[in-house]
Amino acid sequence: MLQFTLRRLASGVILLFAISSVAFLLLNLGAGDVGRRILGPGASTETVALKNEQLGVDQPVVTRYMDWLTHAVTGDFGSSWFTSQPVSQAIFSRLAVTLSIVIGATILSGLIATLLGVWAARQRGWPDRLVQVVAVLGFAIPGFLIAIFLVNVFALNLGWFNPTGYVQISASFPGWLSSVTLPVIALSIGAIAAIAQQVRGSVIDAMRQDWVRTLRSRGLSDNRIIYKHVLRNAGGPALAVLAVQFIGLVGGAVIVEQIFAIPGLGQISVSATSQGDVPLVMGLVVAVGALVVIVNLLIDLIQGFLNPKVRVS
Template identity: 80%
Template sequence: MIRFTIRRLVSGVILLFVISSVAFLLLNLGAGNVGRRILGPQGTADTVALKNEQLGLNEPVLTRYFEWLRGAVTGDFGASWFTNQPVDQAISSRLAVTLAIVIGATLVSGFLATVLGVWAARRRGWADKLVQVIAVLGFAIPGFLIAIFLVNVFALNLHWFKPTGYVQMGTSFTGWLSSVTLPIAALSIGAIAAIVQQVRGSVIDALRQDWVRTLRSRGLSENRIVFKHVLRNAGGPALSVLAVQFIGLLGGAVIVEQIFAIPGLGQISVSATAQGDLPLVMGLVLVMGAIVVIVNLLIDLIQGFLNPKARVS
């Protein structure tokens, strides 16, 4: 398992290198006149040229990339071209906010999808059809429409939650919980729709196996069979879908944070991309890539724990 973990970490580093290389090249090819965007129409041709020179944009792309890479390896991602704020500070101050929402949505969707999937697989009939209808609706309705609906109903009409804003957990736990409930709910519905189908199918397949009939013949209760043995064997495919949904939730958080005016990575991702703020965008690319690598590694380790056959020695 240790060798497997090291091998995955090395492949993750290589993946980050490839992602950063491609992203840097694409961003530079479409950068345009950065000095003009920073100084605006009031900047003269000389000041614009000077600004581009100060940013190192007159250097070859490869030279600029290796300079950026050398700094990134040591933890120096540079500063924003438009605000002069260090990139690591701009990201770290917002990363916890986004992760709180995305991790919360992942836990909620994973739990509810497991409950609904097991219920549908065991009861079948109308329960199975109901869960499948819920899954289809979750797929069909865009997340931003769900977010707007939740704001209108539970914030503006019922006044149960504030429509916008974010409260730090250290300031007030109840205030934090109130500020993240609707965003988490908006993100969770689509993820539940994807995961519940996988859980349902995996549990149905597991219940048809011969070893389940053997356990029943030994007098084990149905609940013990399902929750101790069936879920352990059916959990692998569901965890893979959950990992994919986690990555998708990172992208969905960009829109949800805009709707609820939450100061997470979504806001600076939109503004940095629109402005062409290369240092900040590259920092975001690396952070998102690192999160993807870590999540996939954790899922592989959990799958190895749940299913010994999946372990890699």
């Protein structure tokens, strides 16, 4: 198991290195006159040149990349070109907010999708068709439309939740729960659709196996067979889809946070990309890339636990 974990971790580090390298080159090759963009059109040529020299953007791209990489491996991603705030501080101060929404949406979608998928696989008939229709609708309707609908109905019309804002969990747990409920639901709908379809198909395939008939012949109840044995064998593909959905939820959170005015990564992602704030964008790329590596590693470890064949593949 240790060798399996180390292999997966090494491949994740290589992936993170490749993503950050490509992102740095793309951002810097198309950066243009950074000093002019920061200081404005009214700045003199000498002032712009001095600003470019201070930022180091007058150096060749390879030199800048090696300098950035040398500092990045120590956790120093520089400072924002426009606010002078350290990139690490800007990201980590908002990362917990975004993760609280994304993790909540992942847990909610995983639980509901598993129940729906198992229900459709066991009952077939109209429950199966209903789940498939719901899945198609979940795929088709964009998350931001669901978010707007939830705000209009449950916040503005019914008054059950505040339409915008975020409460820190350390300040008030009920207030935090109220502030993240609608964003979590808005993010979960599409993920539930994708995971439920995968769980349904995997459970149906597993229930057709000979070992399931053997368990039934021994007198085991359907609930015990499905929830103790079938789901363990069918969990691998569903977990893979869940990992993909987690990464998609991080991207979807950018839009949802804007709708609900939540101070997460969404706000600085939009401002950093619109301004061309390369250090901050690179910090976001590395942060999201690290999340991808961590989530995939956890999913691989869980799959390795559920299915020992995965560890030797």
